[in-house]
Amino acid sequence: MTNNSESHNLEEILAGYVLGNLDETELAWLNEQLAANPELREEVKQLQATLTLMPYDLPQDVPESNLRQAILNNVETKPSHQPRLQRLSWIIGAVTAFSTLWLGINNYGLRQQLASTNSQLQEHQELISLLRQPNNRLVSFQGLETFPTASGSLFIAPQKHKAVLALQNLQPLSGNQVYRLWAVSQEKKTGCANFIPDKEGKVHLELSNDDLSNANYLLITVEPEADTPQPEGNPIMKGYYSL
Amino acid sequence: MQTANFWDWQKIVSLSNKRVKKTEPNVFEVINADLETKTDEAIFAAFKEGDSTALGTIYDRYGLLVYRLVYRMLNNSQEAEDLTQEIFLSLQERPNYNPERGSFYTYLMMLTRSRTIDRLRAKRSQGKFWQDVGKMKDLLGRPNSVNPIESVSIKERATQVRKALESLSSNQRQILELSYYEGLSQSEIAKRLNLPLGTVKTHSRRGLLKLRKNLHNLVT
Numbered sequence: 001m002t003n004n005s006e007s008h009n010l011e012e013i014l015a016g017y018v019l020g021n022l023d024e025t026e027l028a029w030l031n032e033q034l035a036a037n038p039e040l041r042e043e044v045k046q047l048q049a050t051l052t053l054m055p056y057d058l059p060q061d062v063p064e065s066n067l068r069q070a071i072l073n074n075v076e077t078k079p080s081h082q083p084r085l086q087r088l089s090w091i092i093g094a095v096t097a098f099s100t101l102w103l104g105i106n107n108y109g110l111r112q113q114l115a116s117t118n119s120q121l122q123e124h125q126e127l128i129s130l131l132r133q134p135n136n137r138l139v140s141f142q143g144l145e146t147f148p149t150a151s152g153s154l155f156i157a158p159q160k161h162k163a164v165l166a167l168q169n170l171q172p173l174s175g176n177q178v179y180r181l182w183a184v185s186q187e188k189k190t191g192c193a194n195f196i197p198d199k200e201g202k203v204h205l206e207l208s209n210d211d212l213s214n215a216n217y218l219l220i221t222v223e224p225e226a227d228t229p230q231p232e233g234n235p236i237m238k239g240y241y242s243l
Numbered sequence: 244m245q246t247a248n249f250w251d252w253q254k255i256v257s258l259s260n261k262r263v264k265k266t267e268p269n270v271f272e273v274i275n276a277d278l279e280t281k282t283d284e285a286i287f288a289a290f291k292e293g294d295s296t297a298l299g300t301i302y303d304r305y306g307l308l309v310y311r312l313v314y315r316m317l318n319n320s321q322e323a324e325d326l327t328q329e330i331f332l333s334l335q336e337r338p339n340y341n342p343e344r345g346s347f348y349t350y351l352m353m354l355t356r357s358r359t360i361d362r363l364r365a366k367r368s369q370g371k372f373w374q375d376v377g378k379m380k381d382l383l384g385r386p387n388s389v390n391p392i393e394s395v396s397i398k399e400r401a402t403q404v405r406k407a408l409e410s411l412s413s414n415q416r417q418i419l420e421l422s423y424y425e426g427l428s429q430s431e432i433a434k435r436l437n438l439p440l441g442t443v444k445t446h447s448r449r450g451l452l453k454l455r456k457n458l459h460n461l462v463t
Contacts, residue, residue: 061310072295
């Protein structure tokens with residue numbers, strides 16, 4: 001042990017590690033100890049195992065349905081044996097239908113769970129809530145000649161002074177170049193935002209700009225640098241209000 | 244500041260994966276010998292080999308504990324049943340358990356907690372509507388009978404765990420339970436209980452050490 005060890009209580013640090021409440025200094029110190037004394041990992045394991053005993057003290061609740069059978073039914077959807085009795089085929093059919101239904105519901109649940117853990121969900125929910133409000137507008141973007149595959153949408157919620165821009169299939173830019181969104185009204189072009197796409201050519205951007213809802217149409221250009229007062233590059237996408 | 248995330252099973256197993264020697268069968272296996280002659284680990288191995296009935300045996304041993312942990316964390320019986328099913332079926336889809344890394348029970352309960360925390364996070368972001376519906380359903384009454392055989396098999400351990408938890412100070416126990424069942428960080432607990440962060444950490448660490456001491460025979 002190092003001199004440093006005097007300032008740390010090894011047992012408490014191990015417990016803190018298992019509980020996930022070490023600070024950086026403690027963690028660094030523990031890592032040194034673990035490297036020097038691999039047998040400490042056994043201690044860690046025992047502390048982990050101790051925590052997993054806590055549910056033994058929980059109230060004696062039981063599931064309302066026959067959970068065991070439900071689990072086994074679904075495990076047995078991948079059997080290696082073939083059904084032998086023809087007359088039971090309708091039962092097997094029913095079980096299969098039930099399983100399919102359950103798997104469908106389960107799959108839906110899993111998908112929901114996945115989606116909700118995805119950070120994009122919040123953005124999607126935001127979009128949905130924006131769409132539900134009256135007076136909101138939707139702009140559809142399509143790429144012009146040079147970027148024919150680029151496309152996307154812009155949702156505008158004027159009352160919230162908020163808009164969400166989503167684009168795809170944009171090409172990467174070099175140097176200081178940026179894409180720039182312009183609101184065009186009576187040939188007056190107002191710069192609204194600079195952005196660059198991610199590695200997949202996608203853009204997801206939240207804007208707060210009142211010029212967007214008052215424009216005749218919107219343009220996206222490639223600019224040599226951010227915040228150009230007037231467009232210097234050619235338009236690569238154009239957006240019209242579709243809602 | 245949380246720099247070491249215990250609740251992430253992957254991190255835990257990576258820390259302990261250099262273990263080379265299997266310990267003696269733990270007390271769970273010995274106690275369960277009257278139900279099946281095989282150890283948990285052997286039963287899980289049979290399940291991996293395609294014996295789907297082995298999952299029934301695993302459920303008989305730990306199904307209710309898994310369900311109760313999920314139910315305690317989600318506070319909704321229907322969701323707890325669904326997630327319990329998912330957890331058991333995930334043993335088939337991704338049989339990642341490695342006996343070198345600890346007992347099967349520890350793996351199963353850590354998997355359960357980790358999956359339930361994921362669900363809790365999703366629920367928190369989705370609002371409490373369905374949770375409240377579930378609670379209303381629960382209020383309508385629920386059965387409270389336990390399979391007698393299963394009950395006997397866990398009774399002894401339950402008693403021991405209860406005594407061990409009762410030996411903790413009320414702060415130690417409350418903080419450990421908030422951390423384990425509700426997935427709160429130490430700083431969230433400090434805020435909720437209006438205690439300094441350092442105090443919360445000390446209580447939780449000493450509480451866990453005391454538990455380990457009192458439950459030593461169950462974890463070695």
